Amino acid sequence: MYGIYKWYQKGPVRIEKSGFNRFIWLPALVWFLSLVVQFFLPNDPSVNQQIAIDLTLSQPLFSFFAVVIFAPLTEELIFRGMLARYLFPKQDNSKQTLIFLLVSSVLFALGHFPGDVQQFFVYFSLGFSLGLAYISRKGLVYSISLHALNNLVGFLMILML
Numbered sequence: 001m002y003g004i005y006k007w008y009q010k011g012p013v014r015i016e017k018s019g020f021n022r023f024i025w026l027p028a029l030v031w032f033l034s035l036v037v038q039f040f041l042p043n044d045p046s047v048n049q050q051i052a053i054d055l056t057l058s059q060p061l062f063s064f065f066a067v068v069i070f071a072p073l074t075e076e077l078i079f080r081g082m083l084a085r086y087l088f089p090k091q092d093n094s095k096q097t098l099i100f101l102l103v104s105s106v107l108f109a110l111g112h113f114p115g116d117v118q119q120f121f122v123y124f125s126l127g128f129s130l131g132l133a134y135i136s137r138k139g140l141v142y143s144i145s146l147h148a149l150n151n152l153v154g155f156l157m158i159l160m161l
Contacts (some may be wrong), residue, residue, distance in 0.1 A: 027133035031146055034125035046123075047113040049154075056158040067155050072147035079108045079127065080134040080143050091135065101131040126150060 045053060056063040084091075088100040108127030114120040133143040 027129045027136055027142070027146060030125065030129035030132060031150060034122065034129060037122075037125075044115065044119070046115050046119045052154065053158050056155060060159060064155060068148055068151045072144050072151060075108070075111070076130065076134070076140050076144045076147055079104050079111070080131060081140050083107070084134065097135060101128055101135070104131045 052063070052067055055066065083104050084100060087103070088096065091097045091100055105124045105127035108130070109120050109123035112119075112123045114123055130143045130147055133146045134140060136142065
């Protein structure tokens with residue numbers, strides 16, 4: 001994992017100031033709103049969510065490392081880090097940044113195997129907020145932290161309910 005991160009750092013990604021990365025609180029707000037909206041949707045877990053539920057209930061300690069630590073690191077390196085570095089290395093204006101956000105959010109959603117359109121939009125909104133976190137700080141630390149917080153909330157809810 002460390003080797004992949006060092007490999008990612010070799011080439012610069014140029015992210016210019018735009019309306020998408022002006023406010024550091026915007027990603028957290030989008031994440032929080034997507035979390036709130038999920039409580040009003042029917043409870044039909046995606047394949048990804050069902051795997052997380054089964055793993056957490058059967059092996060909580062292993063699940064904590066897999067879901068709360070390893071998944072955010074890996075997914076952010078892939079969906080934000082590598083995608084930005086190799087497909088969108090120059091985000092010189094709002095249009096390029098928006099295209100990066102949309103593509104990374106769609107791929108993030110599809111990578112979580114949504115079962116229907118509603119689940120797709122939940123994962124898409126999470127991916128969009130994590131993309132905003134990535135471009136607002138011009139690096140992976142904020143998006144990885146927000147992703148880990150999101151997974152920690154889900155992990156704790158599974159254990160407590």
